[in-house]
Amino acid sequence: MLKIVHMTVNGTWRELAVDERESLLDTLRNRLGLTSVKKGCEVGECGACTVLVDGEAVDSCIYLTMWAEGRSIMTVEGLKGPNGELSPIQKAFVEEAAVQCGFCTPGLIMSAVEIVGTGKKYNRDELRKLISGHLCRCTGYEKILDAMERIVEEVYRTVNEEQT
Amino acid sequence: MFDIQSFYEAKSVEDAIRALSQDEKAQVISGGTDVLIRVREGKDAGCSLVSIQKIPELKGVELTDSGDIKIGAATAFSHITNDPLIQKYLPMLGEAADTVGGPQIRNVATIGGNICNGATSADSASTMWTLDAELVLEGPEGERIVPISQFYTGPGRTVRDRREICKYFLIRKENFEGWHGVYKKYGKRRAMEIATLGCAVRVKLSEDKTRIEDGRLGYGVAGPTPLRCRKAEAVLKGSRVGDMEAVERFVETALTEVNPRSSWRASKEFRIQLIGELARRALKEAVERGGGIMNA
Ligand SMILES: Cc1cc2nc3c(=O)[nH]c(=O)nc-3n(C[C@H](O)[C@H](O)[C@H](O)COP(=O)(O)OP(=O)(O)OC[C@H]3O[C@@H](n4cnc5c(N)ncnc54)[C@H](O)[C@@H]3O)c2cc1C
Ligand code: FES
Ligand code: FES
Numbered sequence: 001m002l003k004i005v006h007m008t009v010n011g012t013w014r015e016l017a018v019d020e021r022e023s024l025l026d027t028l029r030n031r032l033g034l035t036s037v038k039k040g041c042e043v044g045e046c047g048a049c050t051v052l053v054d055g056e057a058v059d060s061c062i063y064l065t066m067w068a069e070g071r072s073i074m075t076v077e078g079l080k081g082p083n084g085e086l087s088p089i090q091k092a093f094v095e096e097a098a099v100q101c102g103f104c105t106p107g108l109i110m111s112a113v114e115i116v117g118t119g120k121k122y123n124r125d126e127l128r129k130l131i132s133g134h135l136c137r138c139t140g141y142e143k144i145l146d147a148m149e150r151i152v153e154e155v156y157r158t159v160n161e162e163q164t
Numbered sequence: 165m166f167d168i169q170s171f172y173e174a175k176s177v178e179d180a181i182r183a184l185s186q187d188e189k190a191q192v193i194s195g196g197t198d199v200l201i202r203v204r205e206g207k208d209a210g211c212s213l214v215s216i217q218k219i220p221e222l223k224g225v226e227l228t229d230s231g232d233i234k235i236g237a238a239t240a241f242s243h244i245t246n247d248p249l250i251q252k253y254l255p256m257l258g259e260a261a262d263t264v265g266g267p268q269i270r271n272v273a274t275i276g277g278n279i280c281n282g283a284t285s286a287d288s289a290s291t292m293w294t295l296d297a298e299l300v301l302e303g304p305e306g307e308r309i310v311p312i313s314q315f316y317t318g319p320g321r322t323v324r325d326r327r328e329i330c331k332y333f334l335i336r337k338e339n340f341e342g343w344h345g346v347y348k349k350y351g352k353r354r355a356m357e358i359a360t361l362g363c364a365v366r367v368k369l370s371e372d373k374t375r376i377e378d379g380r381l382g383y384g385v386a387g388p389t390p391l392r393c394r395k396a397e398a399v400l401k402g403s404r405v406g407d408m409e410a411v412e413r414f415v416e417t418a419l420t421e422v423n424p425r426s427s428w429r430a431s432k433e434f435r436i437q438l439i440g441e442l443a444r445r446a447l448k449e450a451v452e453r454g455g456g457i458m459n460a
Contacts, residue, residue, distance in 0.1 A: 020171040043201050056271040062200045067217050132355030133266025
């Protein structure tokens, strides 16, 4: 049965008719065309479908769209600047060669947004734990961690400069 | 698309109980990280879901007037770990919560779901046993309080009626004030892994830190349900900190109280090895947290 759900998607307030049995993953990909959200395992193991719900990273494959009522959803599409430029996190991934086939990348970028948003500094081991909900079959993770380290460091520095 | 009959977002606990009472095929869904996986696997296909995600009273951690701690059943694990009250009074529970799955799972998976699911591997369960947590359940017949030691009846089975909602967990002051504890999880990977074995140890040391006034030992995957080893606890009680013979008697006694089995994850023999070794390590760390010196 179709039901009406309201949510903010990448900053835009939306009213959508969805099937109550739908995952947020299917709604974002099939109804809104947000194909940065990847469908991998569909059981919460791989993190390819990671999006932010009210700022927190969740696996959208095991998140019911009905739960998004009144909430704010963010995907990689929502990161691009006014002239289509990449966000600093995306740039770090590109420049550190953290992307190979790219299937895991959008999910990791969204986790990075959550991690960086805390404004805290994390060491490599802590970052390893913070990205443990993502599987990457290509890079061996080292380059991803390089990108994460760099962006966490950059943001931490900017935040502290602003404060002093 | 999930193969479910229907979905209902309950407006309150009473509303959820009403919806569950009206439909025999209905079950509670909280974070859905167990339920939706079972639906995907076909085990729970065709069921109706009554969601309790949008009931604010089920979320959050509170200190009551009498100094006890209340943990809302629908509180997600990451919120437990980051909660200031948990960090102050129950750091061990925050750490156990932080071993569940990965970050995205912990943002959604709830402590109520972890316990109500009834799995022996539930990472919060052994700690909750050592805290003598009480479950406050509400159903068509009203409210009742069930101590966690009386909650489980078998693998994946509990005394909870299908229509009952776990509202919160109550952890009494006398079970955390002055206590220190450690949860040890053994898994093949360091994340995104169901425990091969989980071990929770809590101790209360004497003022001068030379005696273990009281101790608790809980396990996950050491039997069909999470469990406590009360005889081993009695052995530990009153022993001198650093008495390694007492520690060995404690471990030997614990081994008489468990009932592990072989599974594809590990053999029974390996689990027995882990039951002893994790207890030794957790005890040492728990004592050290309490300010005692173990190898004196
Ligand atoms: C990828 C992945 C990794 C995982 N890793 C771990 C792990 O490392 N350790 C671990 O312990 N678990 C793990 N799990 C299992 C699961 O995440 C946890 O058991 C979680 O705590 C369940 O909570 P939930 O809110 O998602 O429960 P749900 O799936 O919503 O519910 C689980 C069960 O409890 C019942 N229930 C839920 N809340 C209530 C309530 N308030 N009152 C009454 N009944 C209720 C439901 O009816 C259902 O039977 C993992 C799951 C996934 C998908
Ligand atoms: S597709 Fe969602 S975690 Fe794999
Ligand atoms: S780049 Fe291919 S899966 Fe990560």
